[in-house]
Amino acid sequence: MDERMKKILMEKPDLVSKFPSWMISPESLERMNKNKNLVILEIAGRDSFAALFKYMGSHDIDGILPTIAYTGTEFGDWHCLFDNIKYLQGRLLTTYISIYPPVLMGAPRLWAMLCGATTALSLSRYGFYSPCIGCHLYLHALRIPLALSLGKVPVITGERESHDGVIKINQLRIALEGYRELYNTFALPLEMPLQHISQNREIEKLLGIPWERGKRQLDCVLSGNYVDEDGNVSYSEKAIHRYLTEFAIPTVQKWLEEILND
Template sequence: MEEKKLFEIYDLTKDLPKDTVIGEFAGRDSVAAILKAMEDSSISNILPIASFAPTEYGNFEILKFNYEKMIKRAKELYGSNKTIYPLVYYSNFDLWSVINGRFVDSIIEGFNFYTPCVGCHAYFHLLRIPIALRLSKKIIAGERESHDGRIKINQTAESLDAYEKMAKALNVELIMPLRYVEDGNNVEKILGWEWKEGKDHQRCAFNKNYVNPKGNVTYNKDKMKEYIDKYLYPVCVALGELLIGEGEPTKERMIQALMNRSGIF
């Protein structure tokens, strides 16, 4: 697994068709989302990009296995009519840190609320936006509002609306073909093989940080929405504009850009 720098990916995109759609490649739902999105006749070429957060650990090599199974399934479904390009690895831990780590004290003081999970998913989408702008300006994501009745705080309606709004503000369409697929069995039907949720994927150190000891999801919906509207959204748009303009700015440059942006702090 070799991660690329952004300029290397830019060089790669020069040889790809301009209608190529970015496919977020992570766990089960993201793979199913790519396969589902390919049902759209306007989507023929996909560049899958796997990205990581600094909180993730475990078996990263499993992604290659999952990618190969996806390729096999795509050929079963679409033959040679669709193209999925080789898997690209790209992350930016400084970006994750600025969104989710640097201003925790201010977030808690301002909103009496904090979880890294909503900002983490925003990071994953934001990371790929400069690349998408060089191609079709579209990104496929495997977000789902409900997981067999279970709530994931980073995939509530409020969170997904914010990711979509953020991408749109930066001139990219975030496609979520599984958003309203509640039953995990239907996800497996799209995949064409048995893949249970949470399996065959790396793990996160913050897993279930918003779930209390009794297993209940605990968060204040109003506080989370205020955090999204007044912090996460403007921060991500400001950072997105910086990434689009400068590529891979330093952590210090990103922080300074936020400090100079009126209305954020």
């Protein structure tokens, strides 16, 4: 990670579509446009990479563009994400697949609209509040302008409905359907190869290396905000559906239209 990337991660500017030439060089852009099977990959923890390898089992890939998105609530060592890219490069070293330099992206103002300034609205209108569903919608939305600019290429994400029985409110089926609905609006494929894989041992098989869950990734200060004192997660699918369809998705769509028309 060079000093320019460190500066972006310190300042967290709105960076979604007009990337500096040192991040996406004209040469890289020309090469990517020649790839017939380019994909955009989220770079986070182990599920991101397991999702890619699962996807590769049934799809041809000749180019991978790693993307690292930032929110306002993460903490930890950012270097681990760049180290994860090195793992990917080592894993695919003997293949013909091009792995491009990583792209950083984020939009703190959008995150605030979806997750930070919605507590009272969400509680009064939908009867619950958690920033996590809006945050995952935010993370997926960030990659839409880039995917469109590269010819509507697939975006691969490591979303899973269950993690050995552990429920995450932002990865419930109803939430994943909402994320896909946003992508469908732009005729984009949001690939979730791990959606129906619950067992962690299957993830480890795909990775081919020991990788403990939750390691080599950033943490969030709001992690577990929807878990009660007994460790239970209660939710209403109807409320989540209303939150997504009445508020979150329209908010993101309006924001994206402004970005794309700028």
